[in-house]
Amino acid sequence: MPTRGGRQVRRNFSRAVKLIAGPLTDQVVTEILIIGEGYAVNLTPVDTSNLVNSRFRQITNTATGTVGVVGYTAAYAAAVHGGGPKNWQKAAAEDRFLERGFERDGRADIEAHITRSYRV
Template identity: 40%
Template sequence: MGVKVKGIQQAQRNMNALINDIEGRKIVRALKSATIIIGSEAAILTPRDTSTLINSQYTELLPQGSKIIGRIGYTASYAAAVHNASGKLKGQPRAHFGRTANHSEFGPKRSVEFGGGTGVGNYWDPNAEPQFLLKGAVKAKDTVDAVMKKELKL
C-alpha cells in the first residue's frame, strides 16, 4: 500500500520563493558593495578645489524590469565637463586665465579678470585625473569581481 504525501507542490513553491528572496537580497548587497568600491576609487581621482564635486558623488540602485542597476554619479552641474576634460592643465597653478583688453566703448578704460581657477594650488592636484569615474571603475575591477563572487555565493 502506497503512502500519499500532501503539500509537495506548496513546499516547492515556498522553497523557490525563499531562494528567490535570498538571491534578490544577495544581488542588492553585491551591487551596493560594488558601487561603494567603485565610488571610493573614483573619489581618490576626483579633483578637489572647493570640494563641491567630490561632495556631490552619489550611488543608487535602480530596479529596471527584472534587472537591478547600480549607478554612481555626481550631481554638481559641471561634473561631466570636468570628467571629460583633457587634463592638459594638470600640475599648472589654478590662476586666472587673464584680463580683458584695457579699453571700453562705454566709460573709462579698464581691464577685468575673466576667470579661470581659484588661485589656490594646482589643477588636478593632488591625485586627480580626467575620466576619474571611468578610471576608478577600471581600477576597482578585480576587487569588485571578488566581492561579487563572494556575495553571490550560496
Template identity: 45%
Template sequence: MPVKGIKRVQLNMGSVIGNITGPVTEKVITEVMIVGSGYAAQITPIHTSTLVNSMYRELKPEPRGMTGRVGYTANYAARVNAAGGTLKGKPRPDGSGNYWDPDAEPDFLRKGFERDGIADIKATIKRGYKL
C-alpha cells in the same frame, strides 16, 4: 525505490532564488557602488572639494532586476570627467595650485570602476553571491 523530499527541495530552491534576486542582489550592487566610487573619489579633482562632495549613489529597481548608478550632482561634473587633461600639471591662473593635482585624472568615474577598482569589485561580487 521512490525519491522523497522533491517537493521540499523545489520550495527551498524557490526561496533561495527569491533571496538572491532580491536582498542579496541589492546588497551586492550597493557594495559594488561603494567600492567603485571610493576608487573614483581618489582620482577626482579636488580644487574646492565641491565635485567630490557632490557624489551620490542610487539603487533603482527595474522590471528585470536592479540598477546601480553613481554620479555627481555638481553641474560641471560631466565636463570635468570628460576633459582631456591637457592642462594637467600646469598652474592655475588664480595661483591656487596646478590643474588635476595631485592625483586627479580625466575620466575618473569610469576609471574608478573599470580600471582601479575592478579586482575589488570582482571579489565583492564573488563574496556577495557565495552560497
C-alpha cells in the same frame, strides 16, 4: 525507488531565488557602488571639495534587473570628467576618473565581492 525531499528542495530553491532577486542583489549592488566610488574618489580632482561632496548613489529595480548609478550633482562634473581644465590642485587628477575607479582600479575587488556574495 521513490525520491524523498523533493518538496523541501523546491521550497529552499524558491527561498534562494527570492533572496537573490530581492534584498541580496540590492545589497550587493550598493556595496559594488561603494567599492568603485572609493577608487574613483582617489582620482577625483579636488579644486574645492564641491565635486567630491556632490556625489550620489542610486539603485533602481527594473523589469530586467537592478541598476546602480554613481554620479555627481555639481554642474561642472561632466566637463571635468571628460577632460576639463587641467589647473586642478590635485596633481593625480585623471580624465574619466569615475569610469576608471570602477573599470580599471576597482575591477578585481568588485569581481571578488560578487563571487563572495553570491556563493551558495
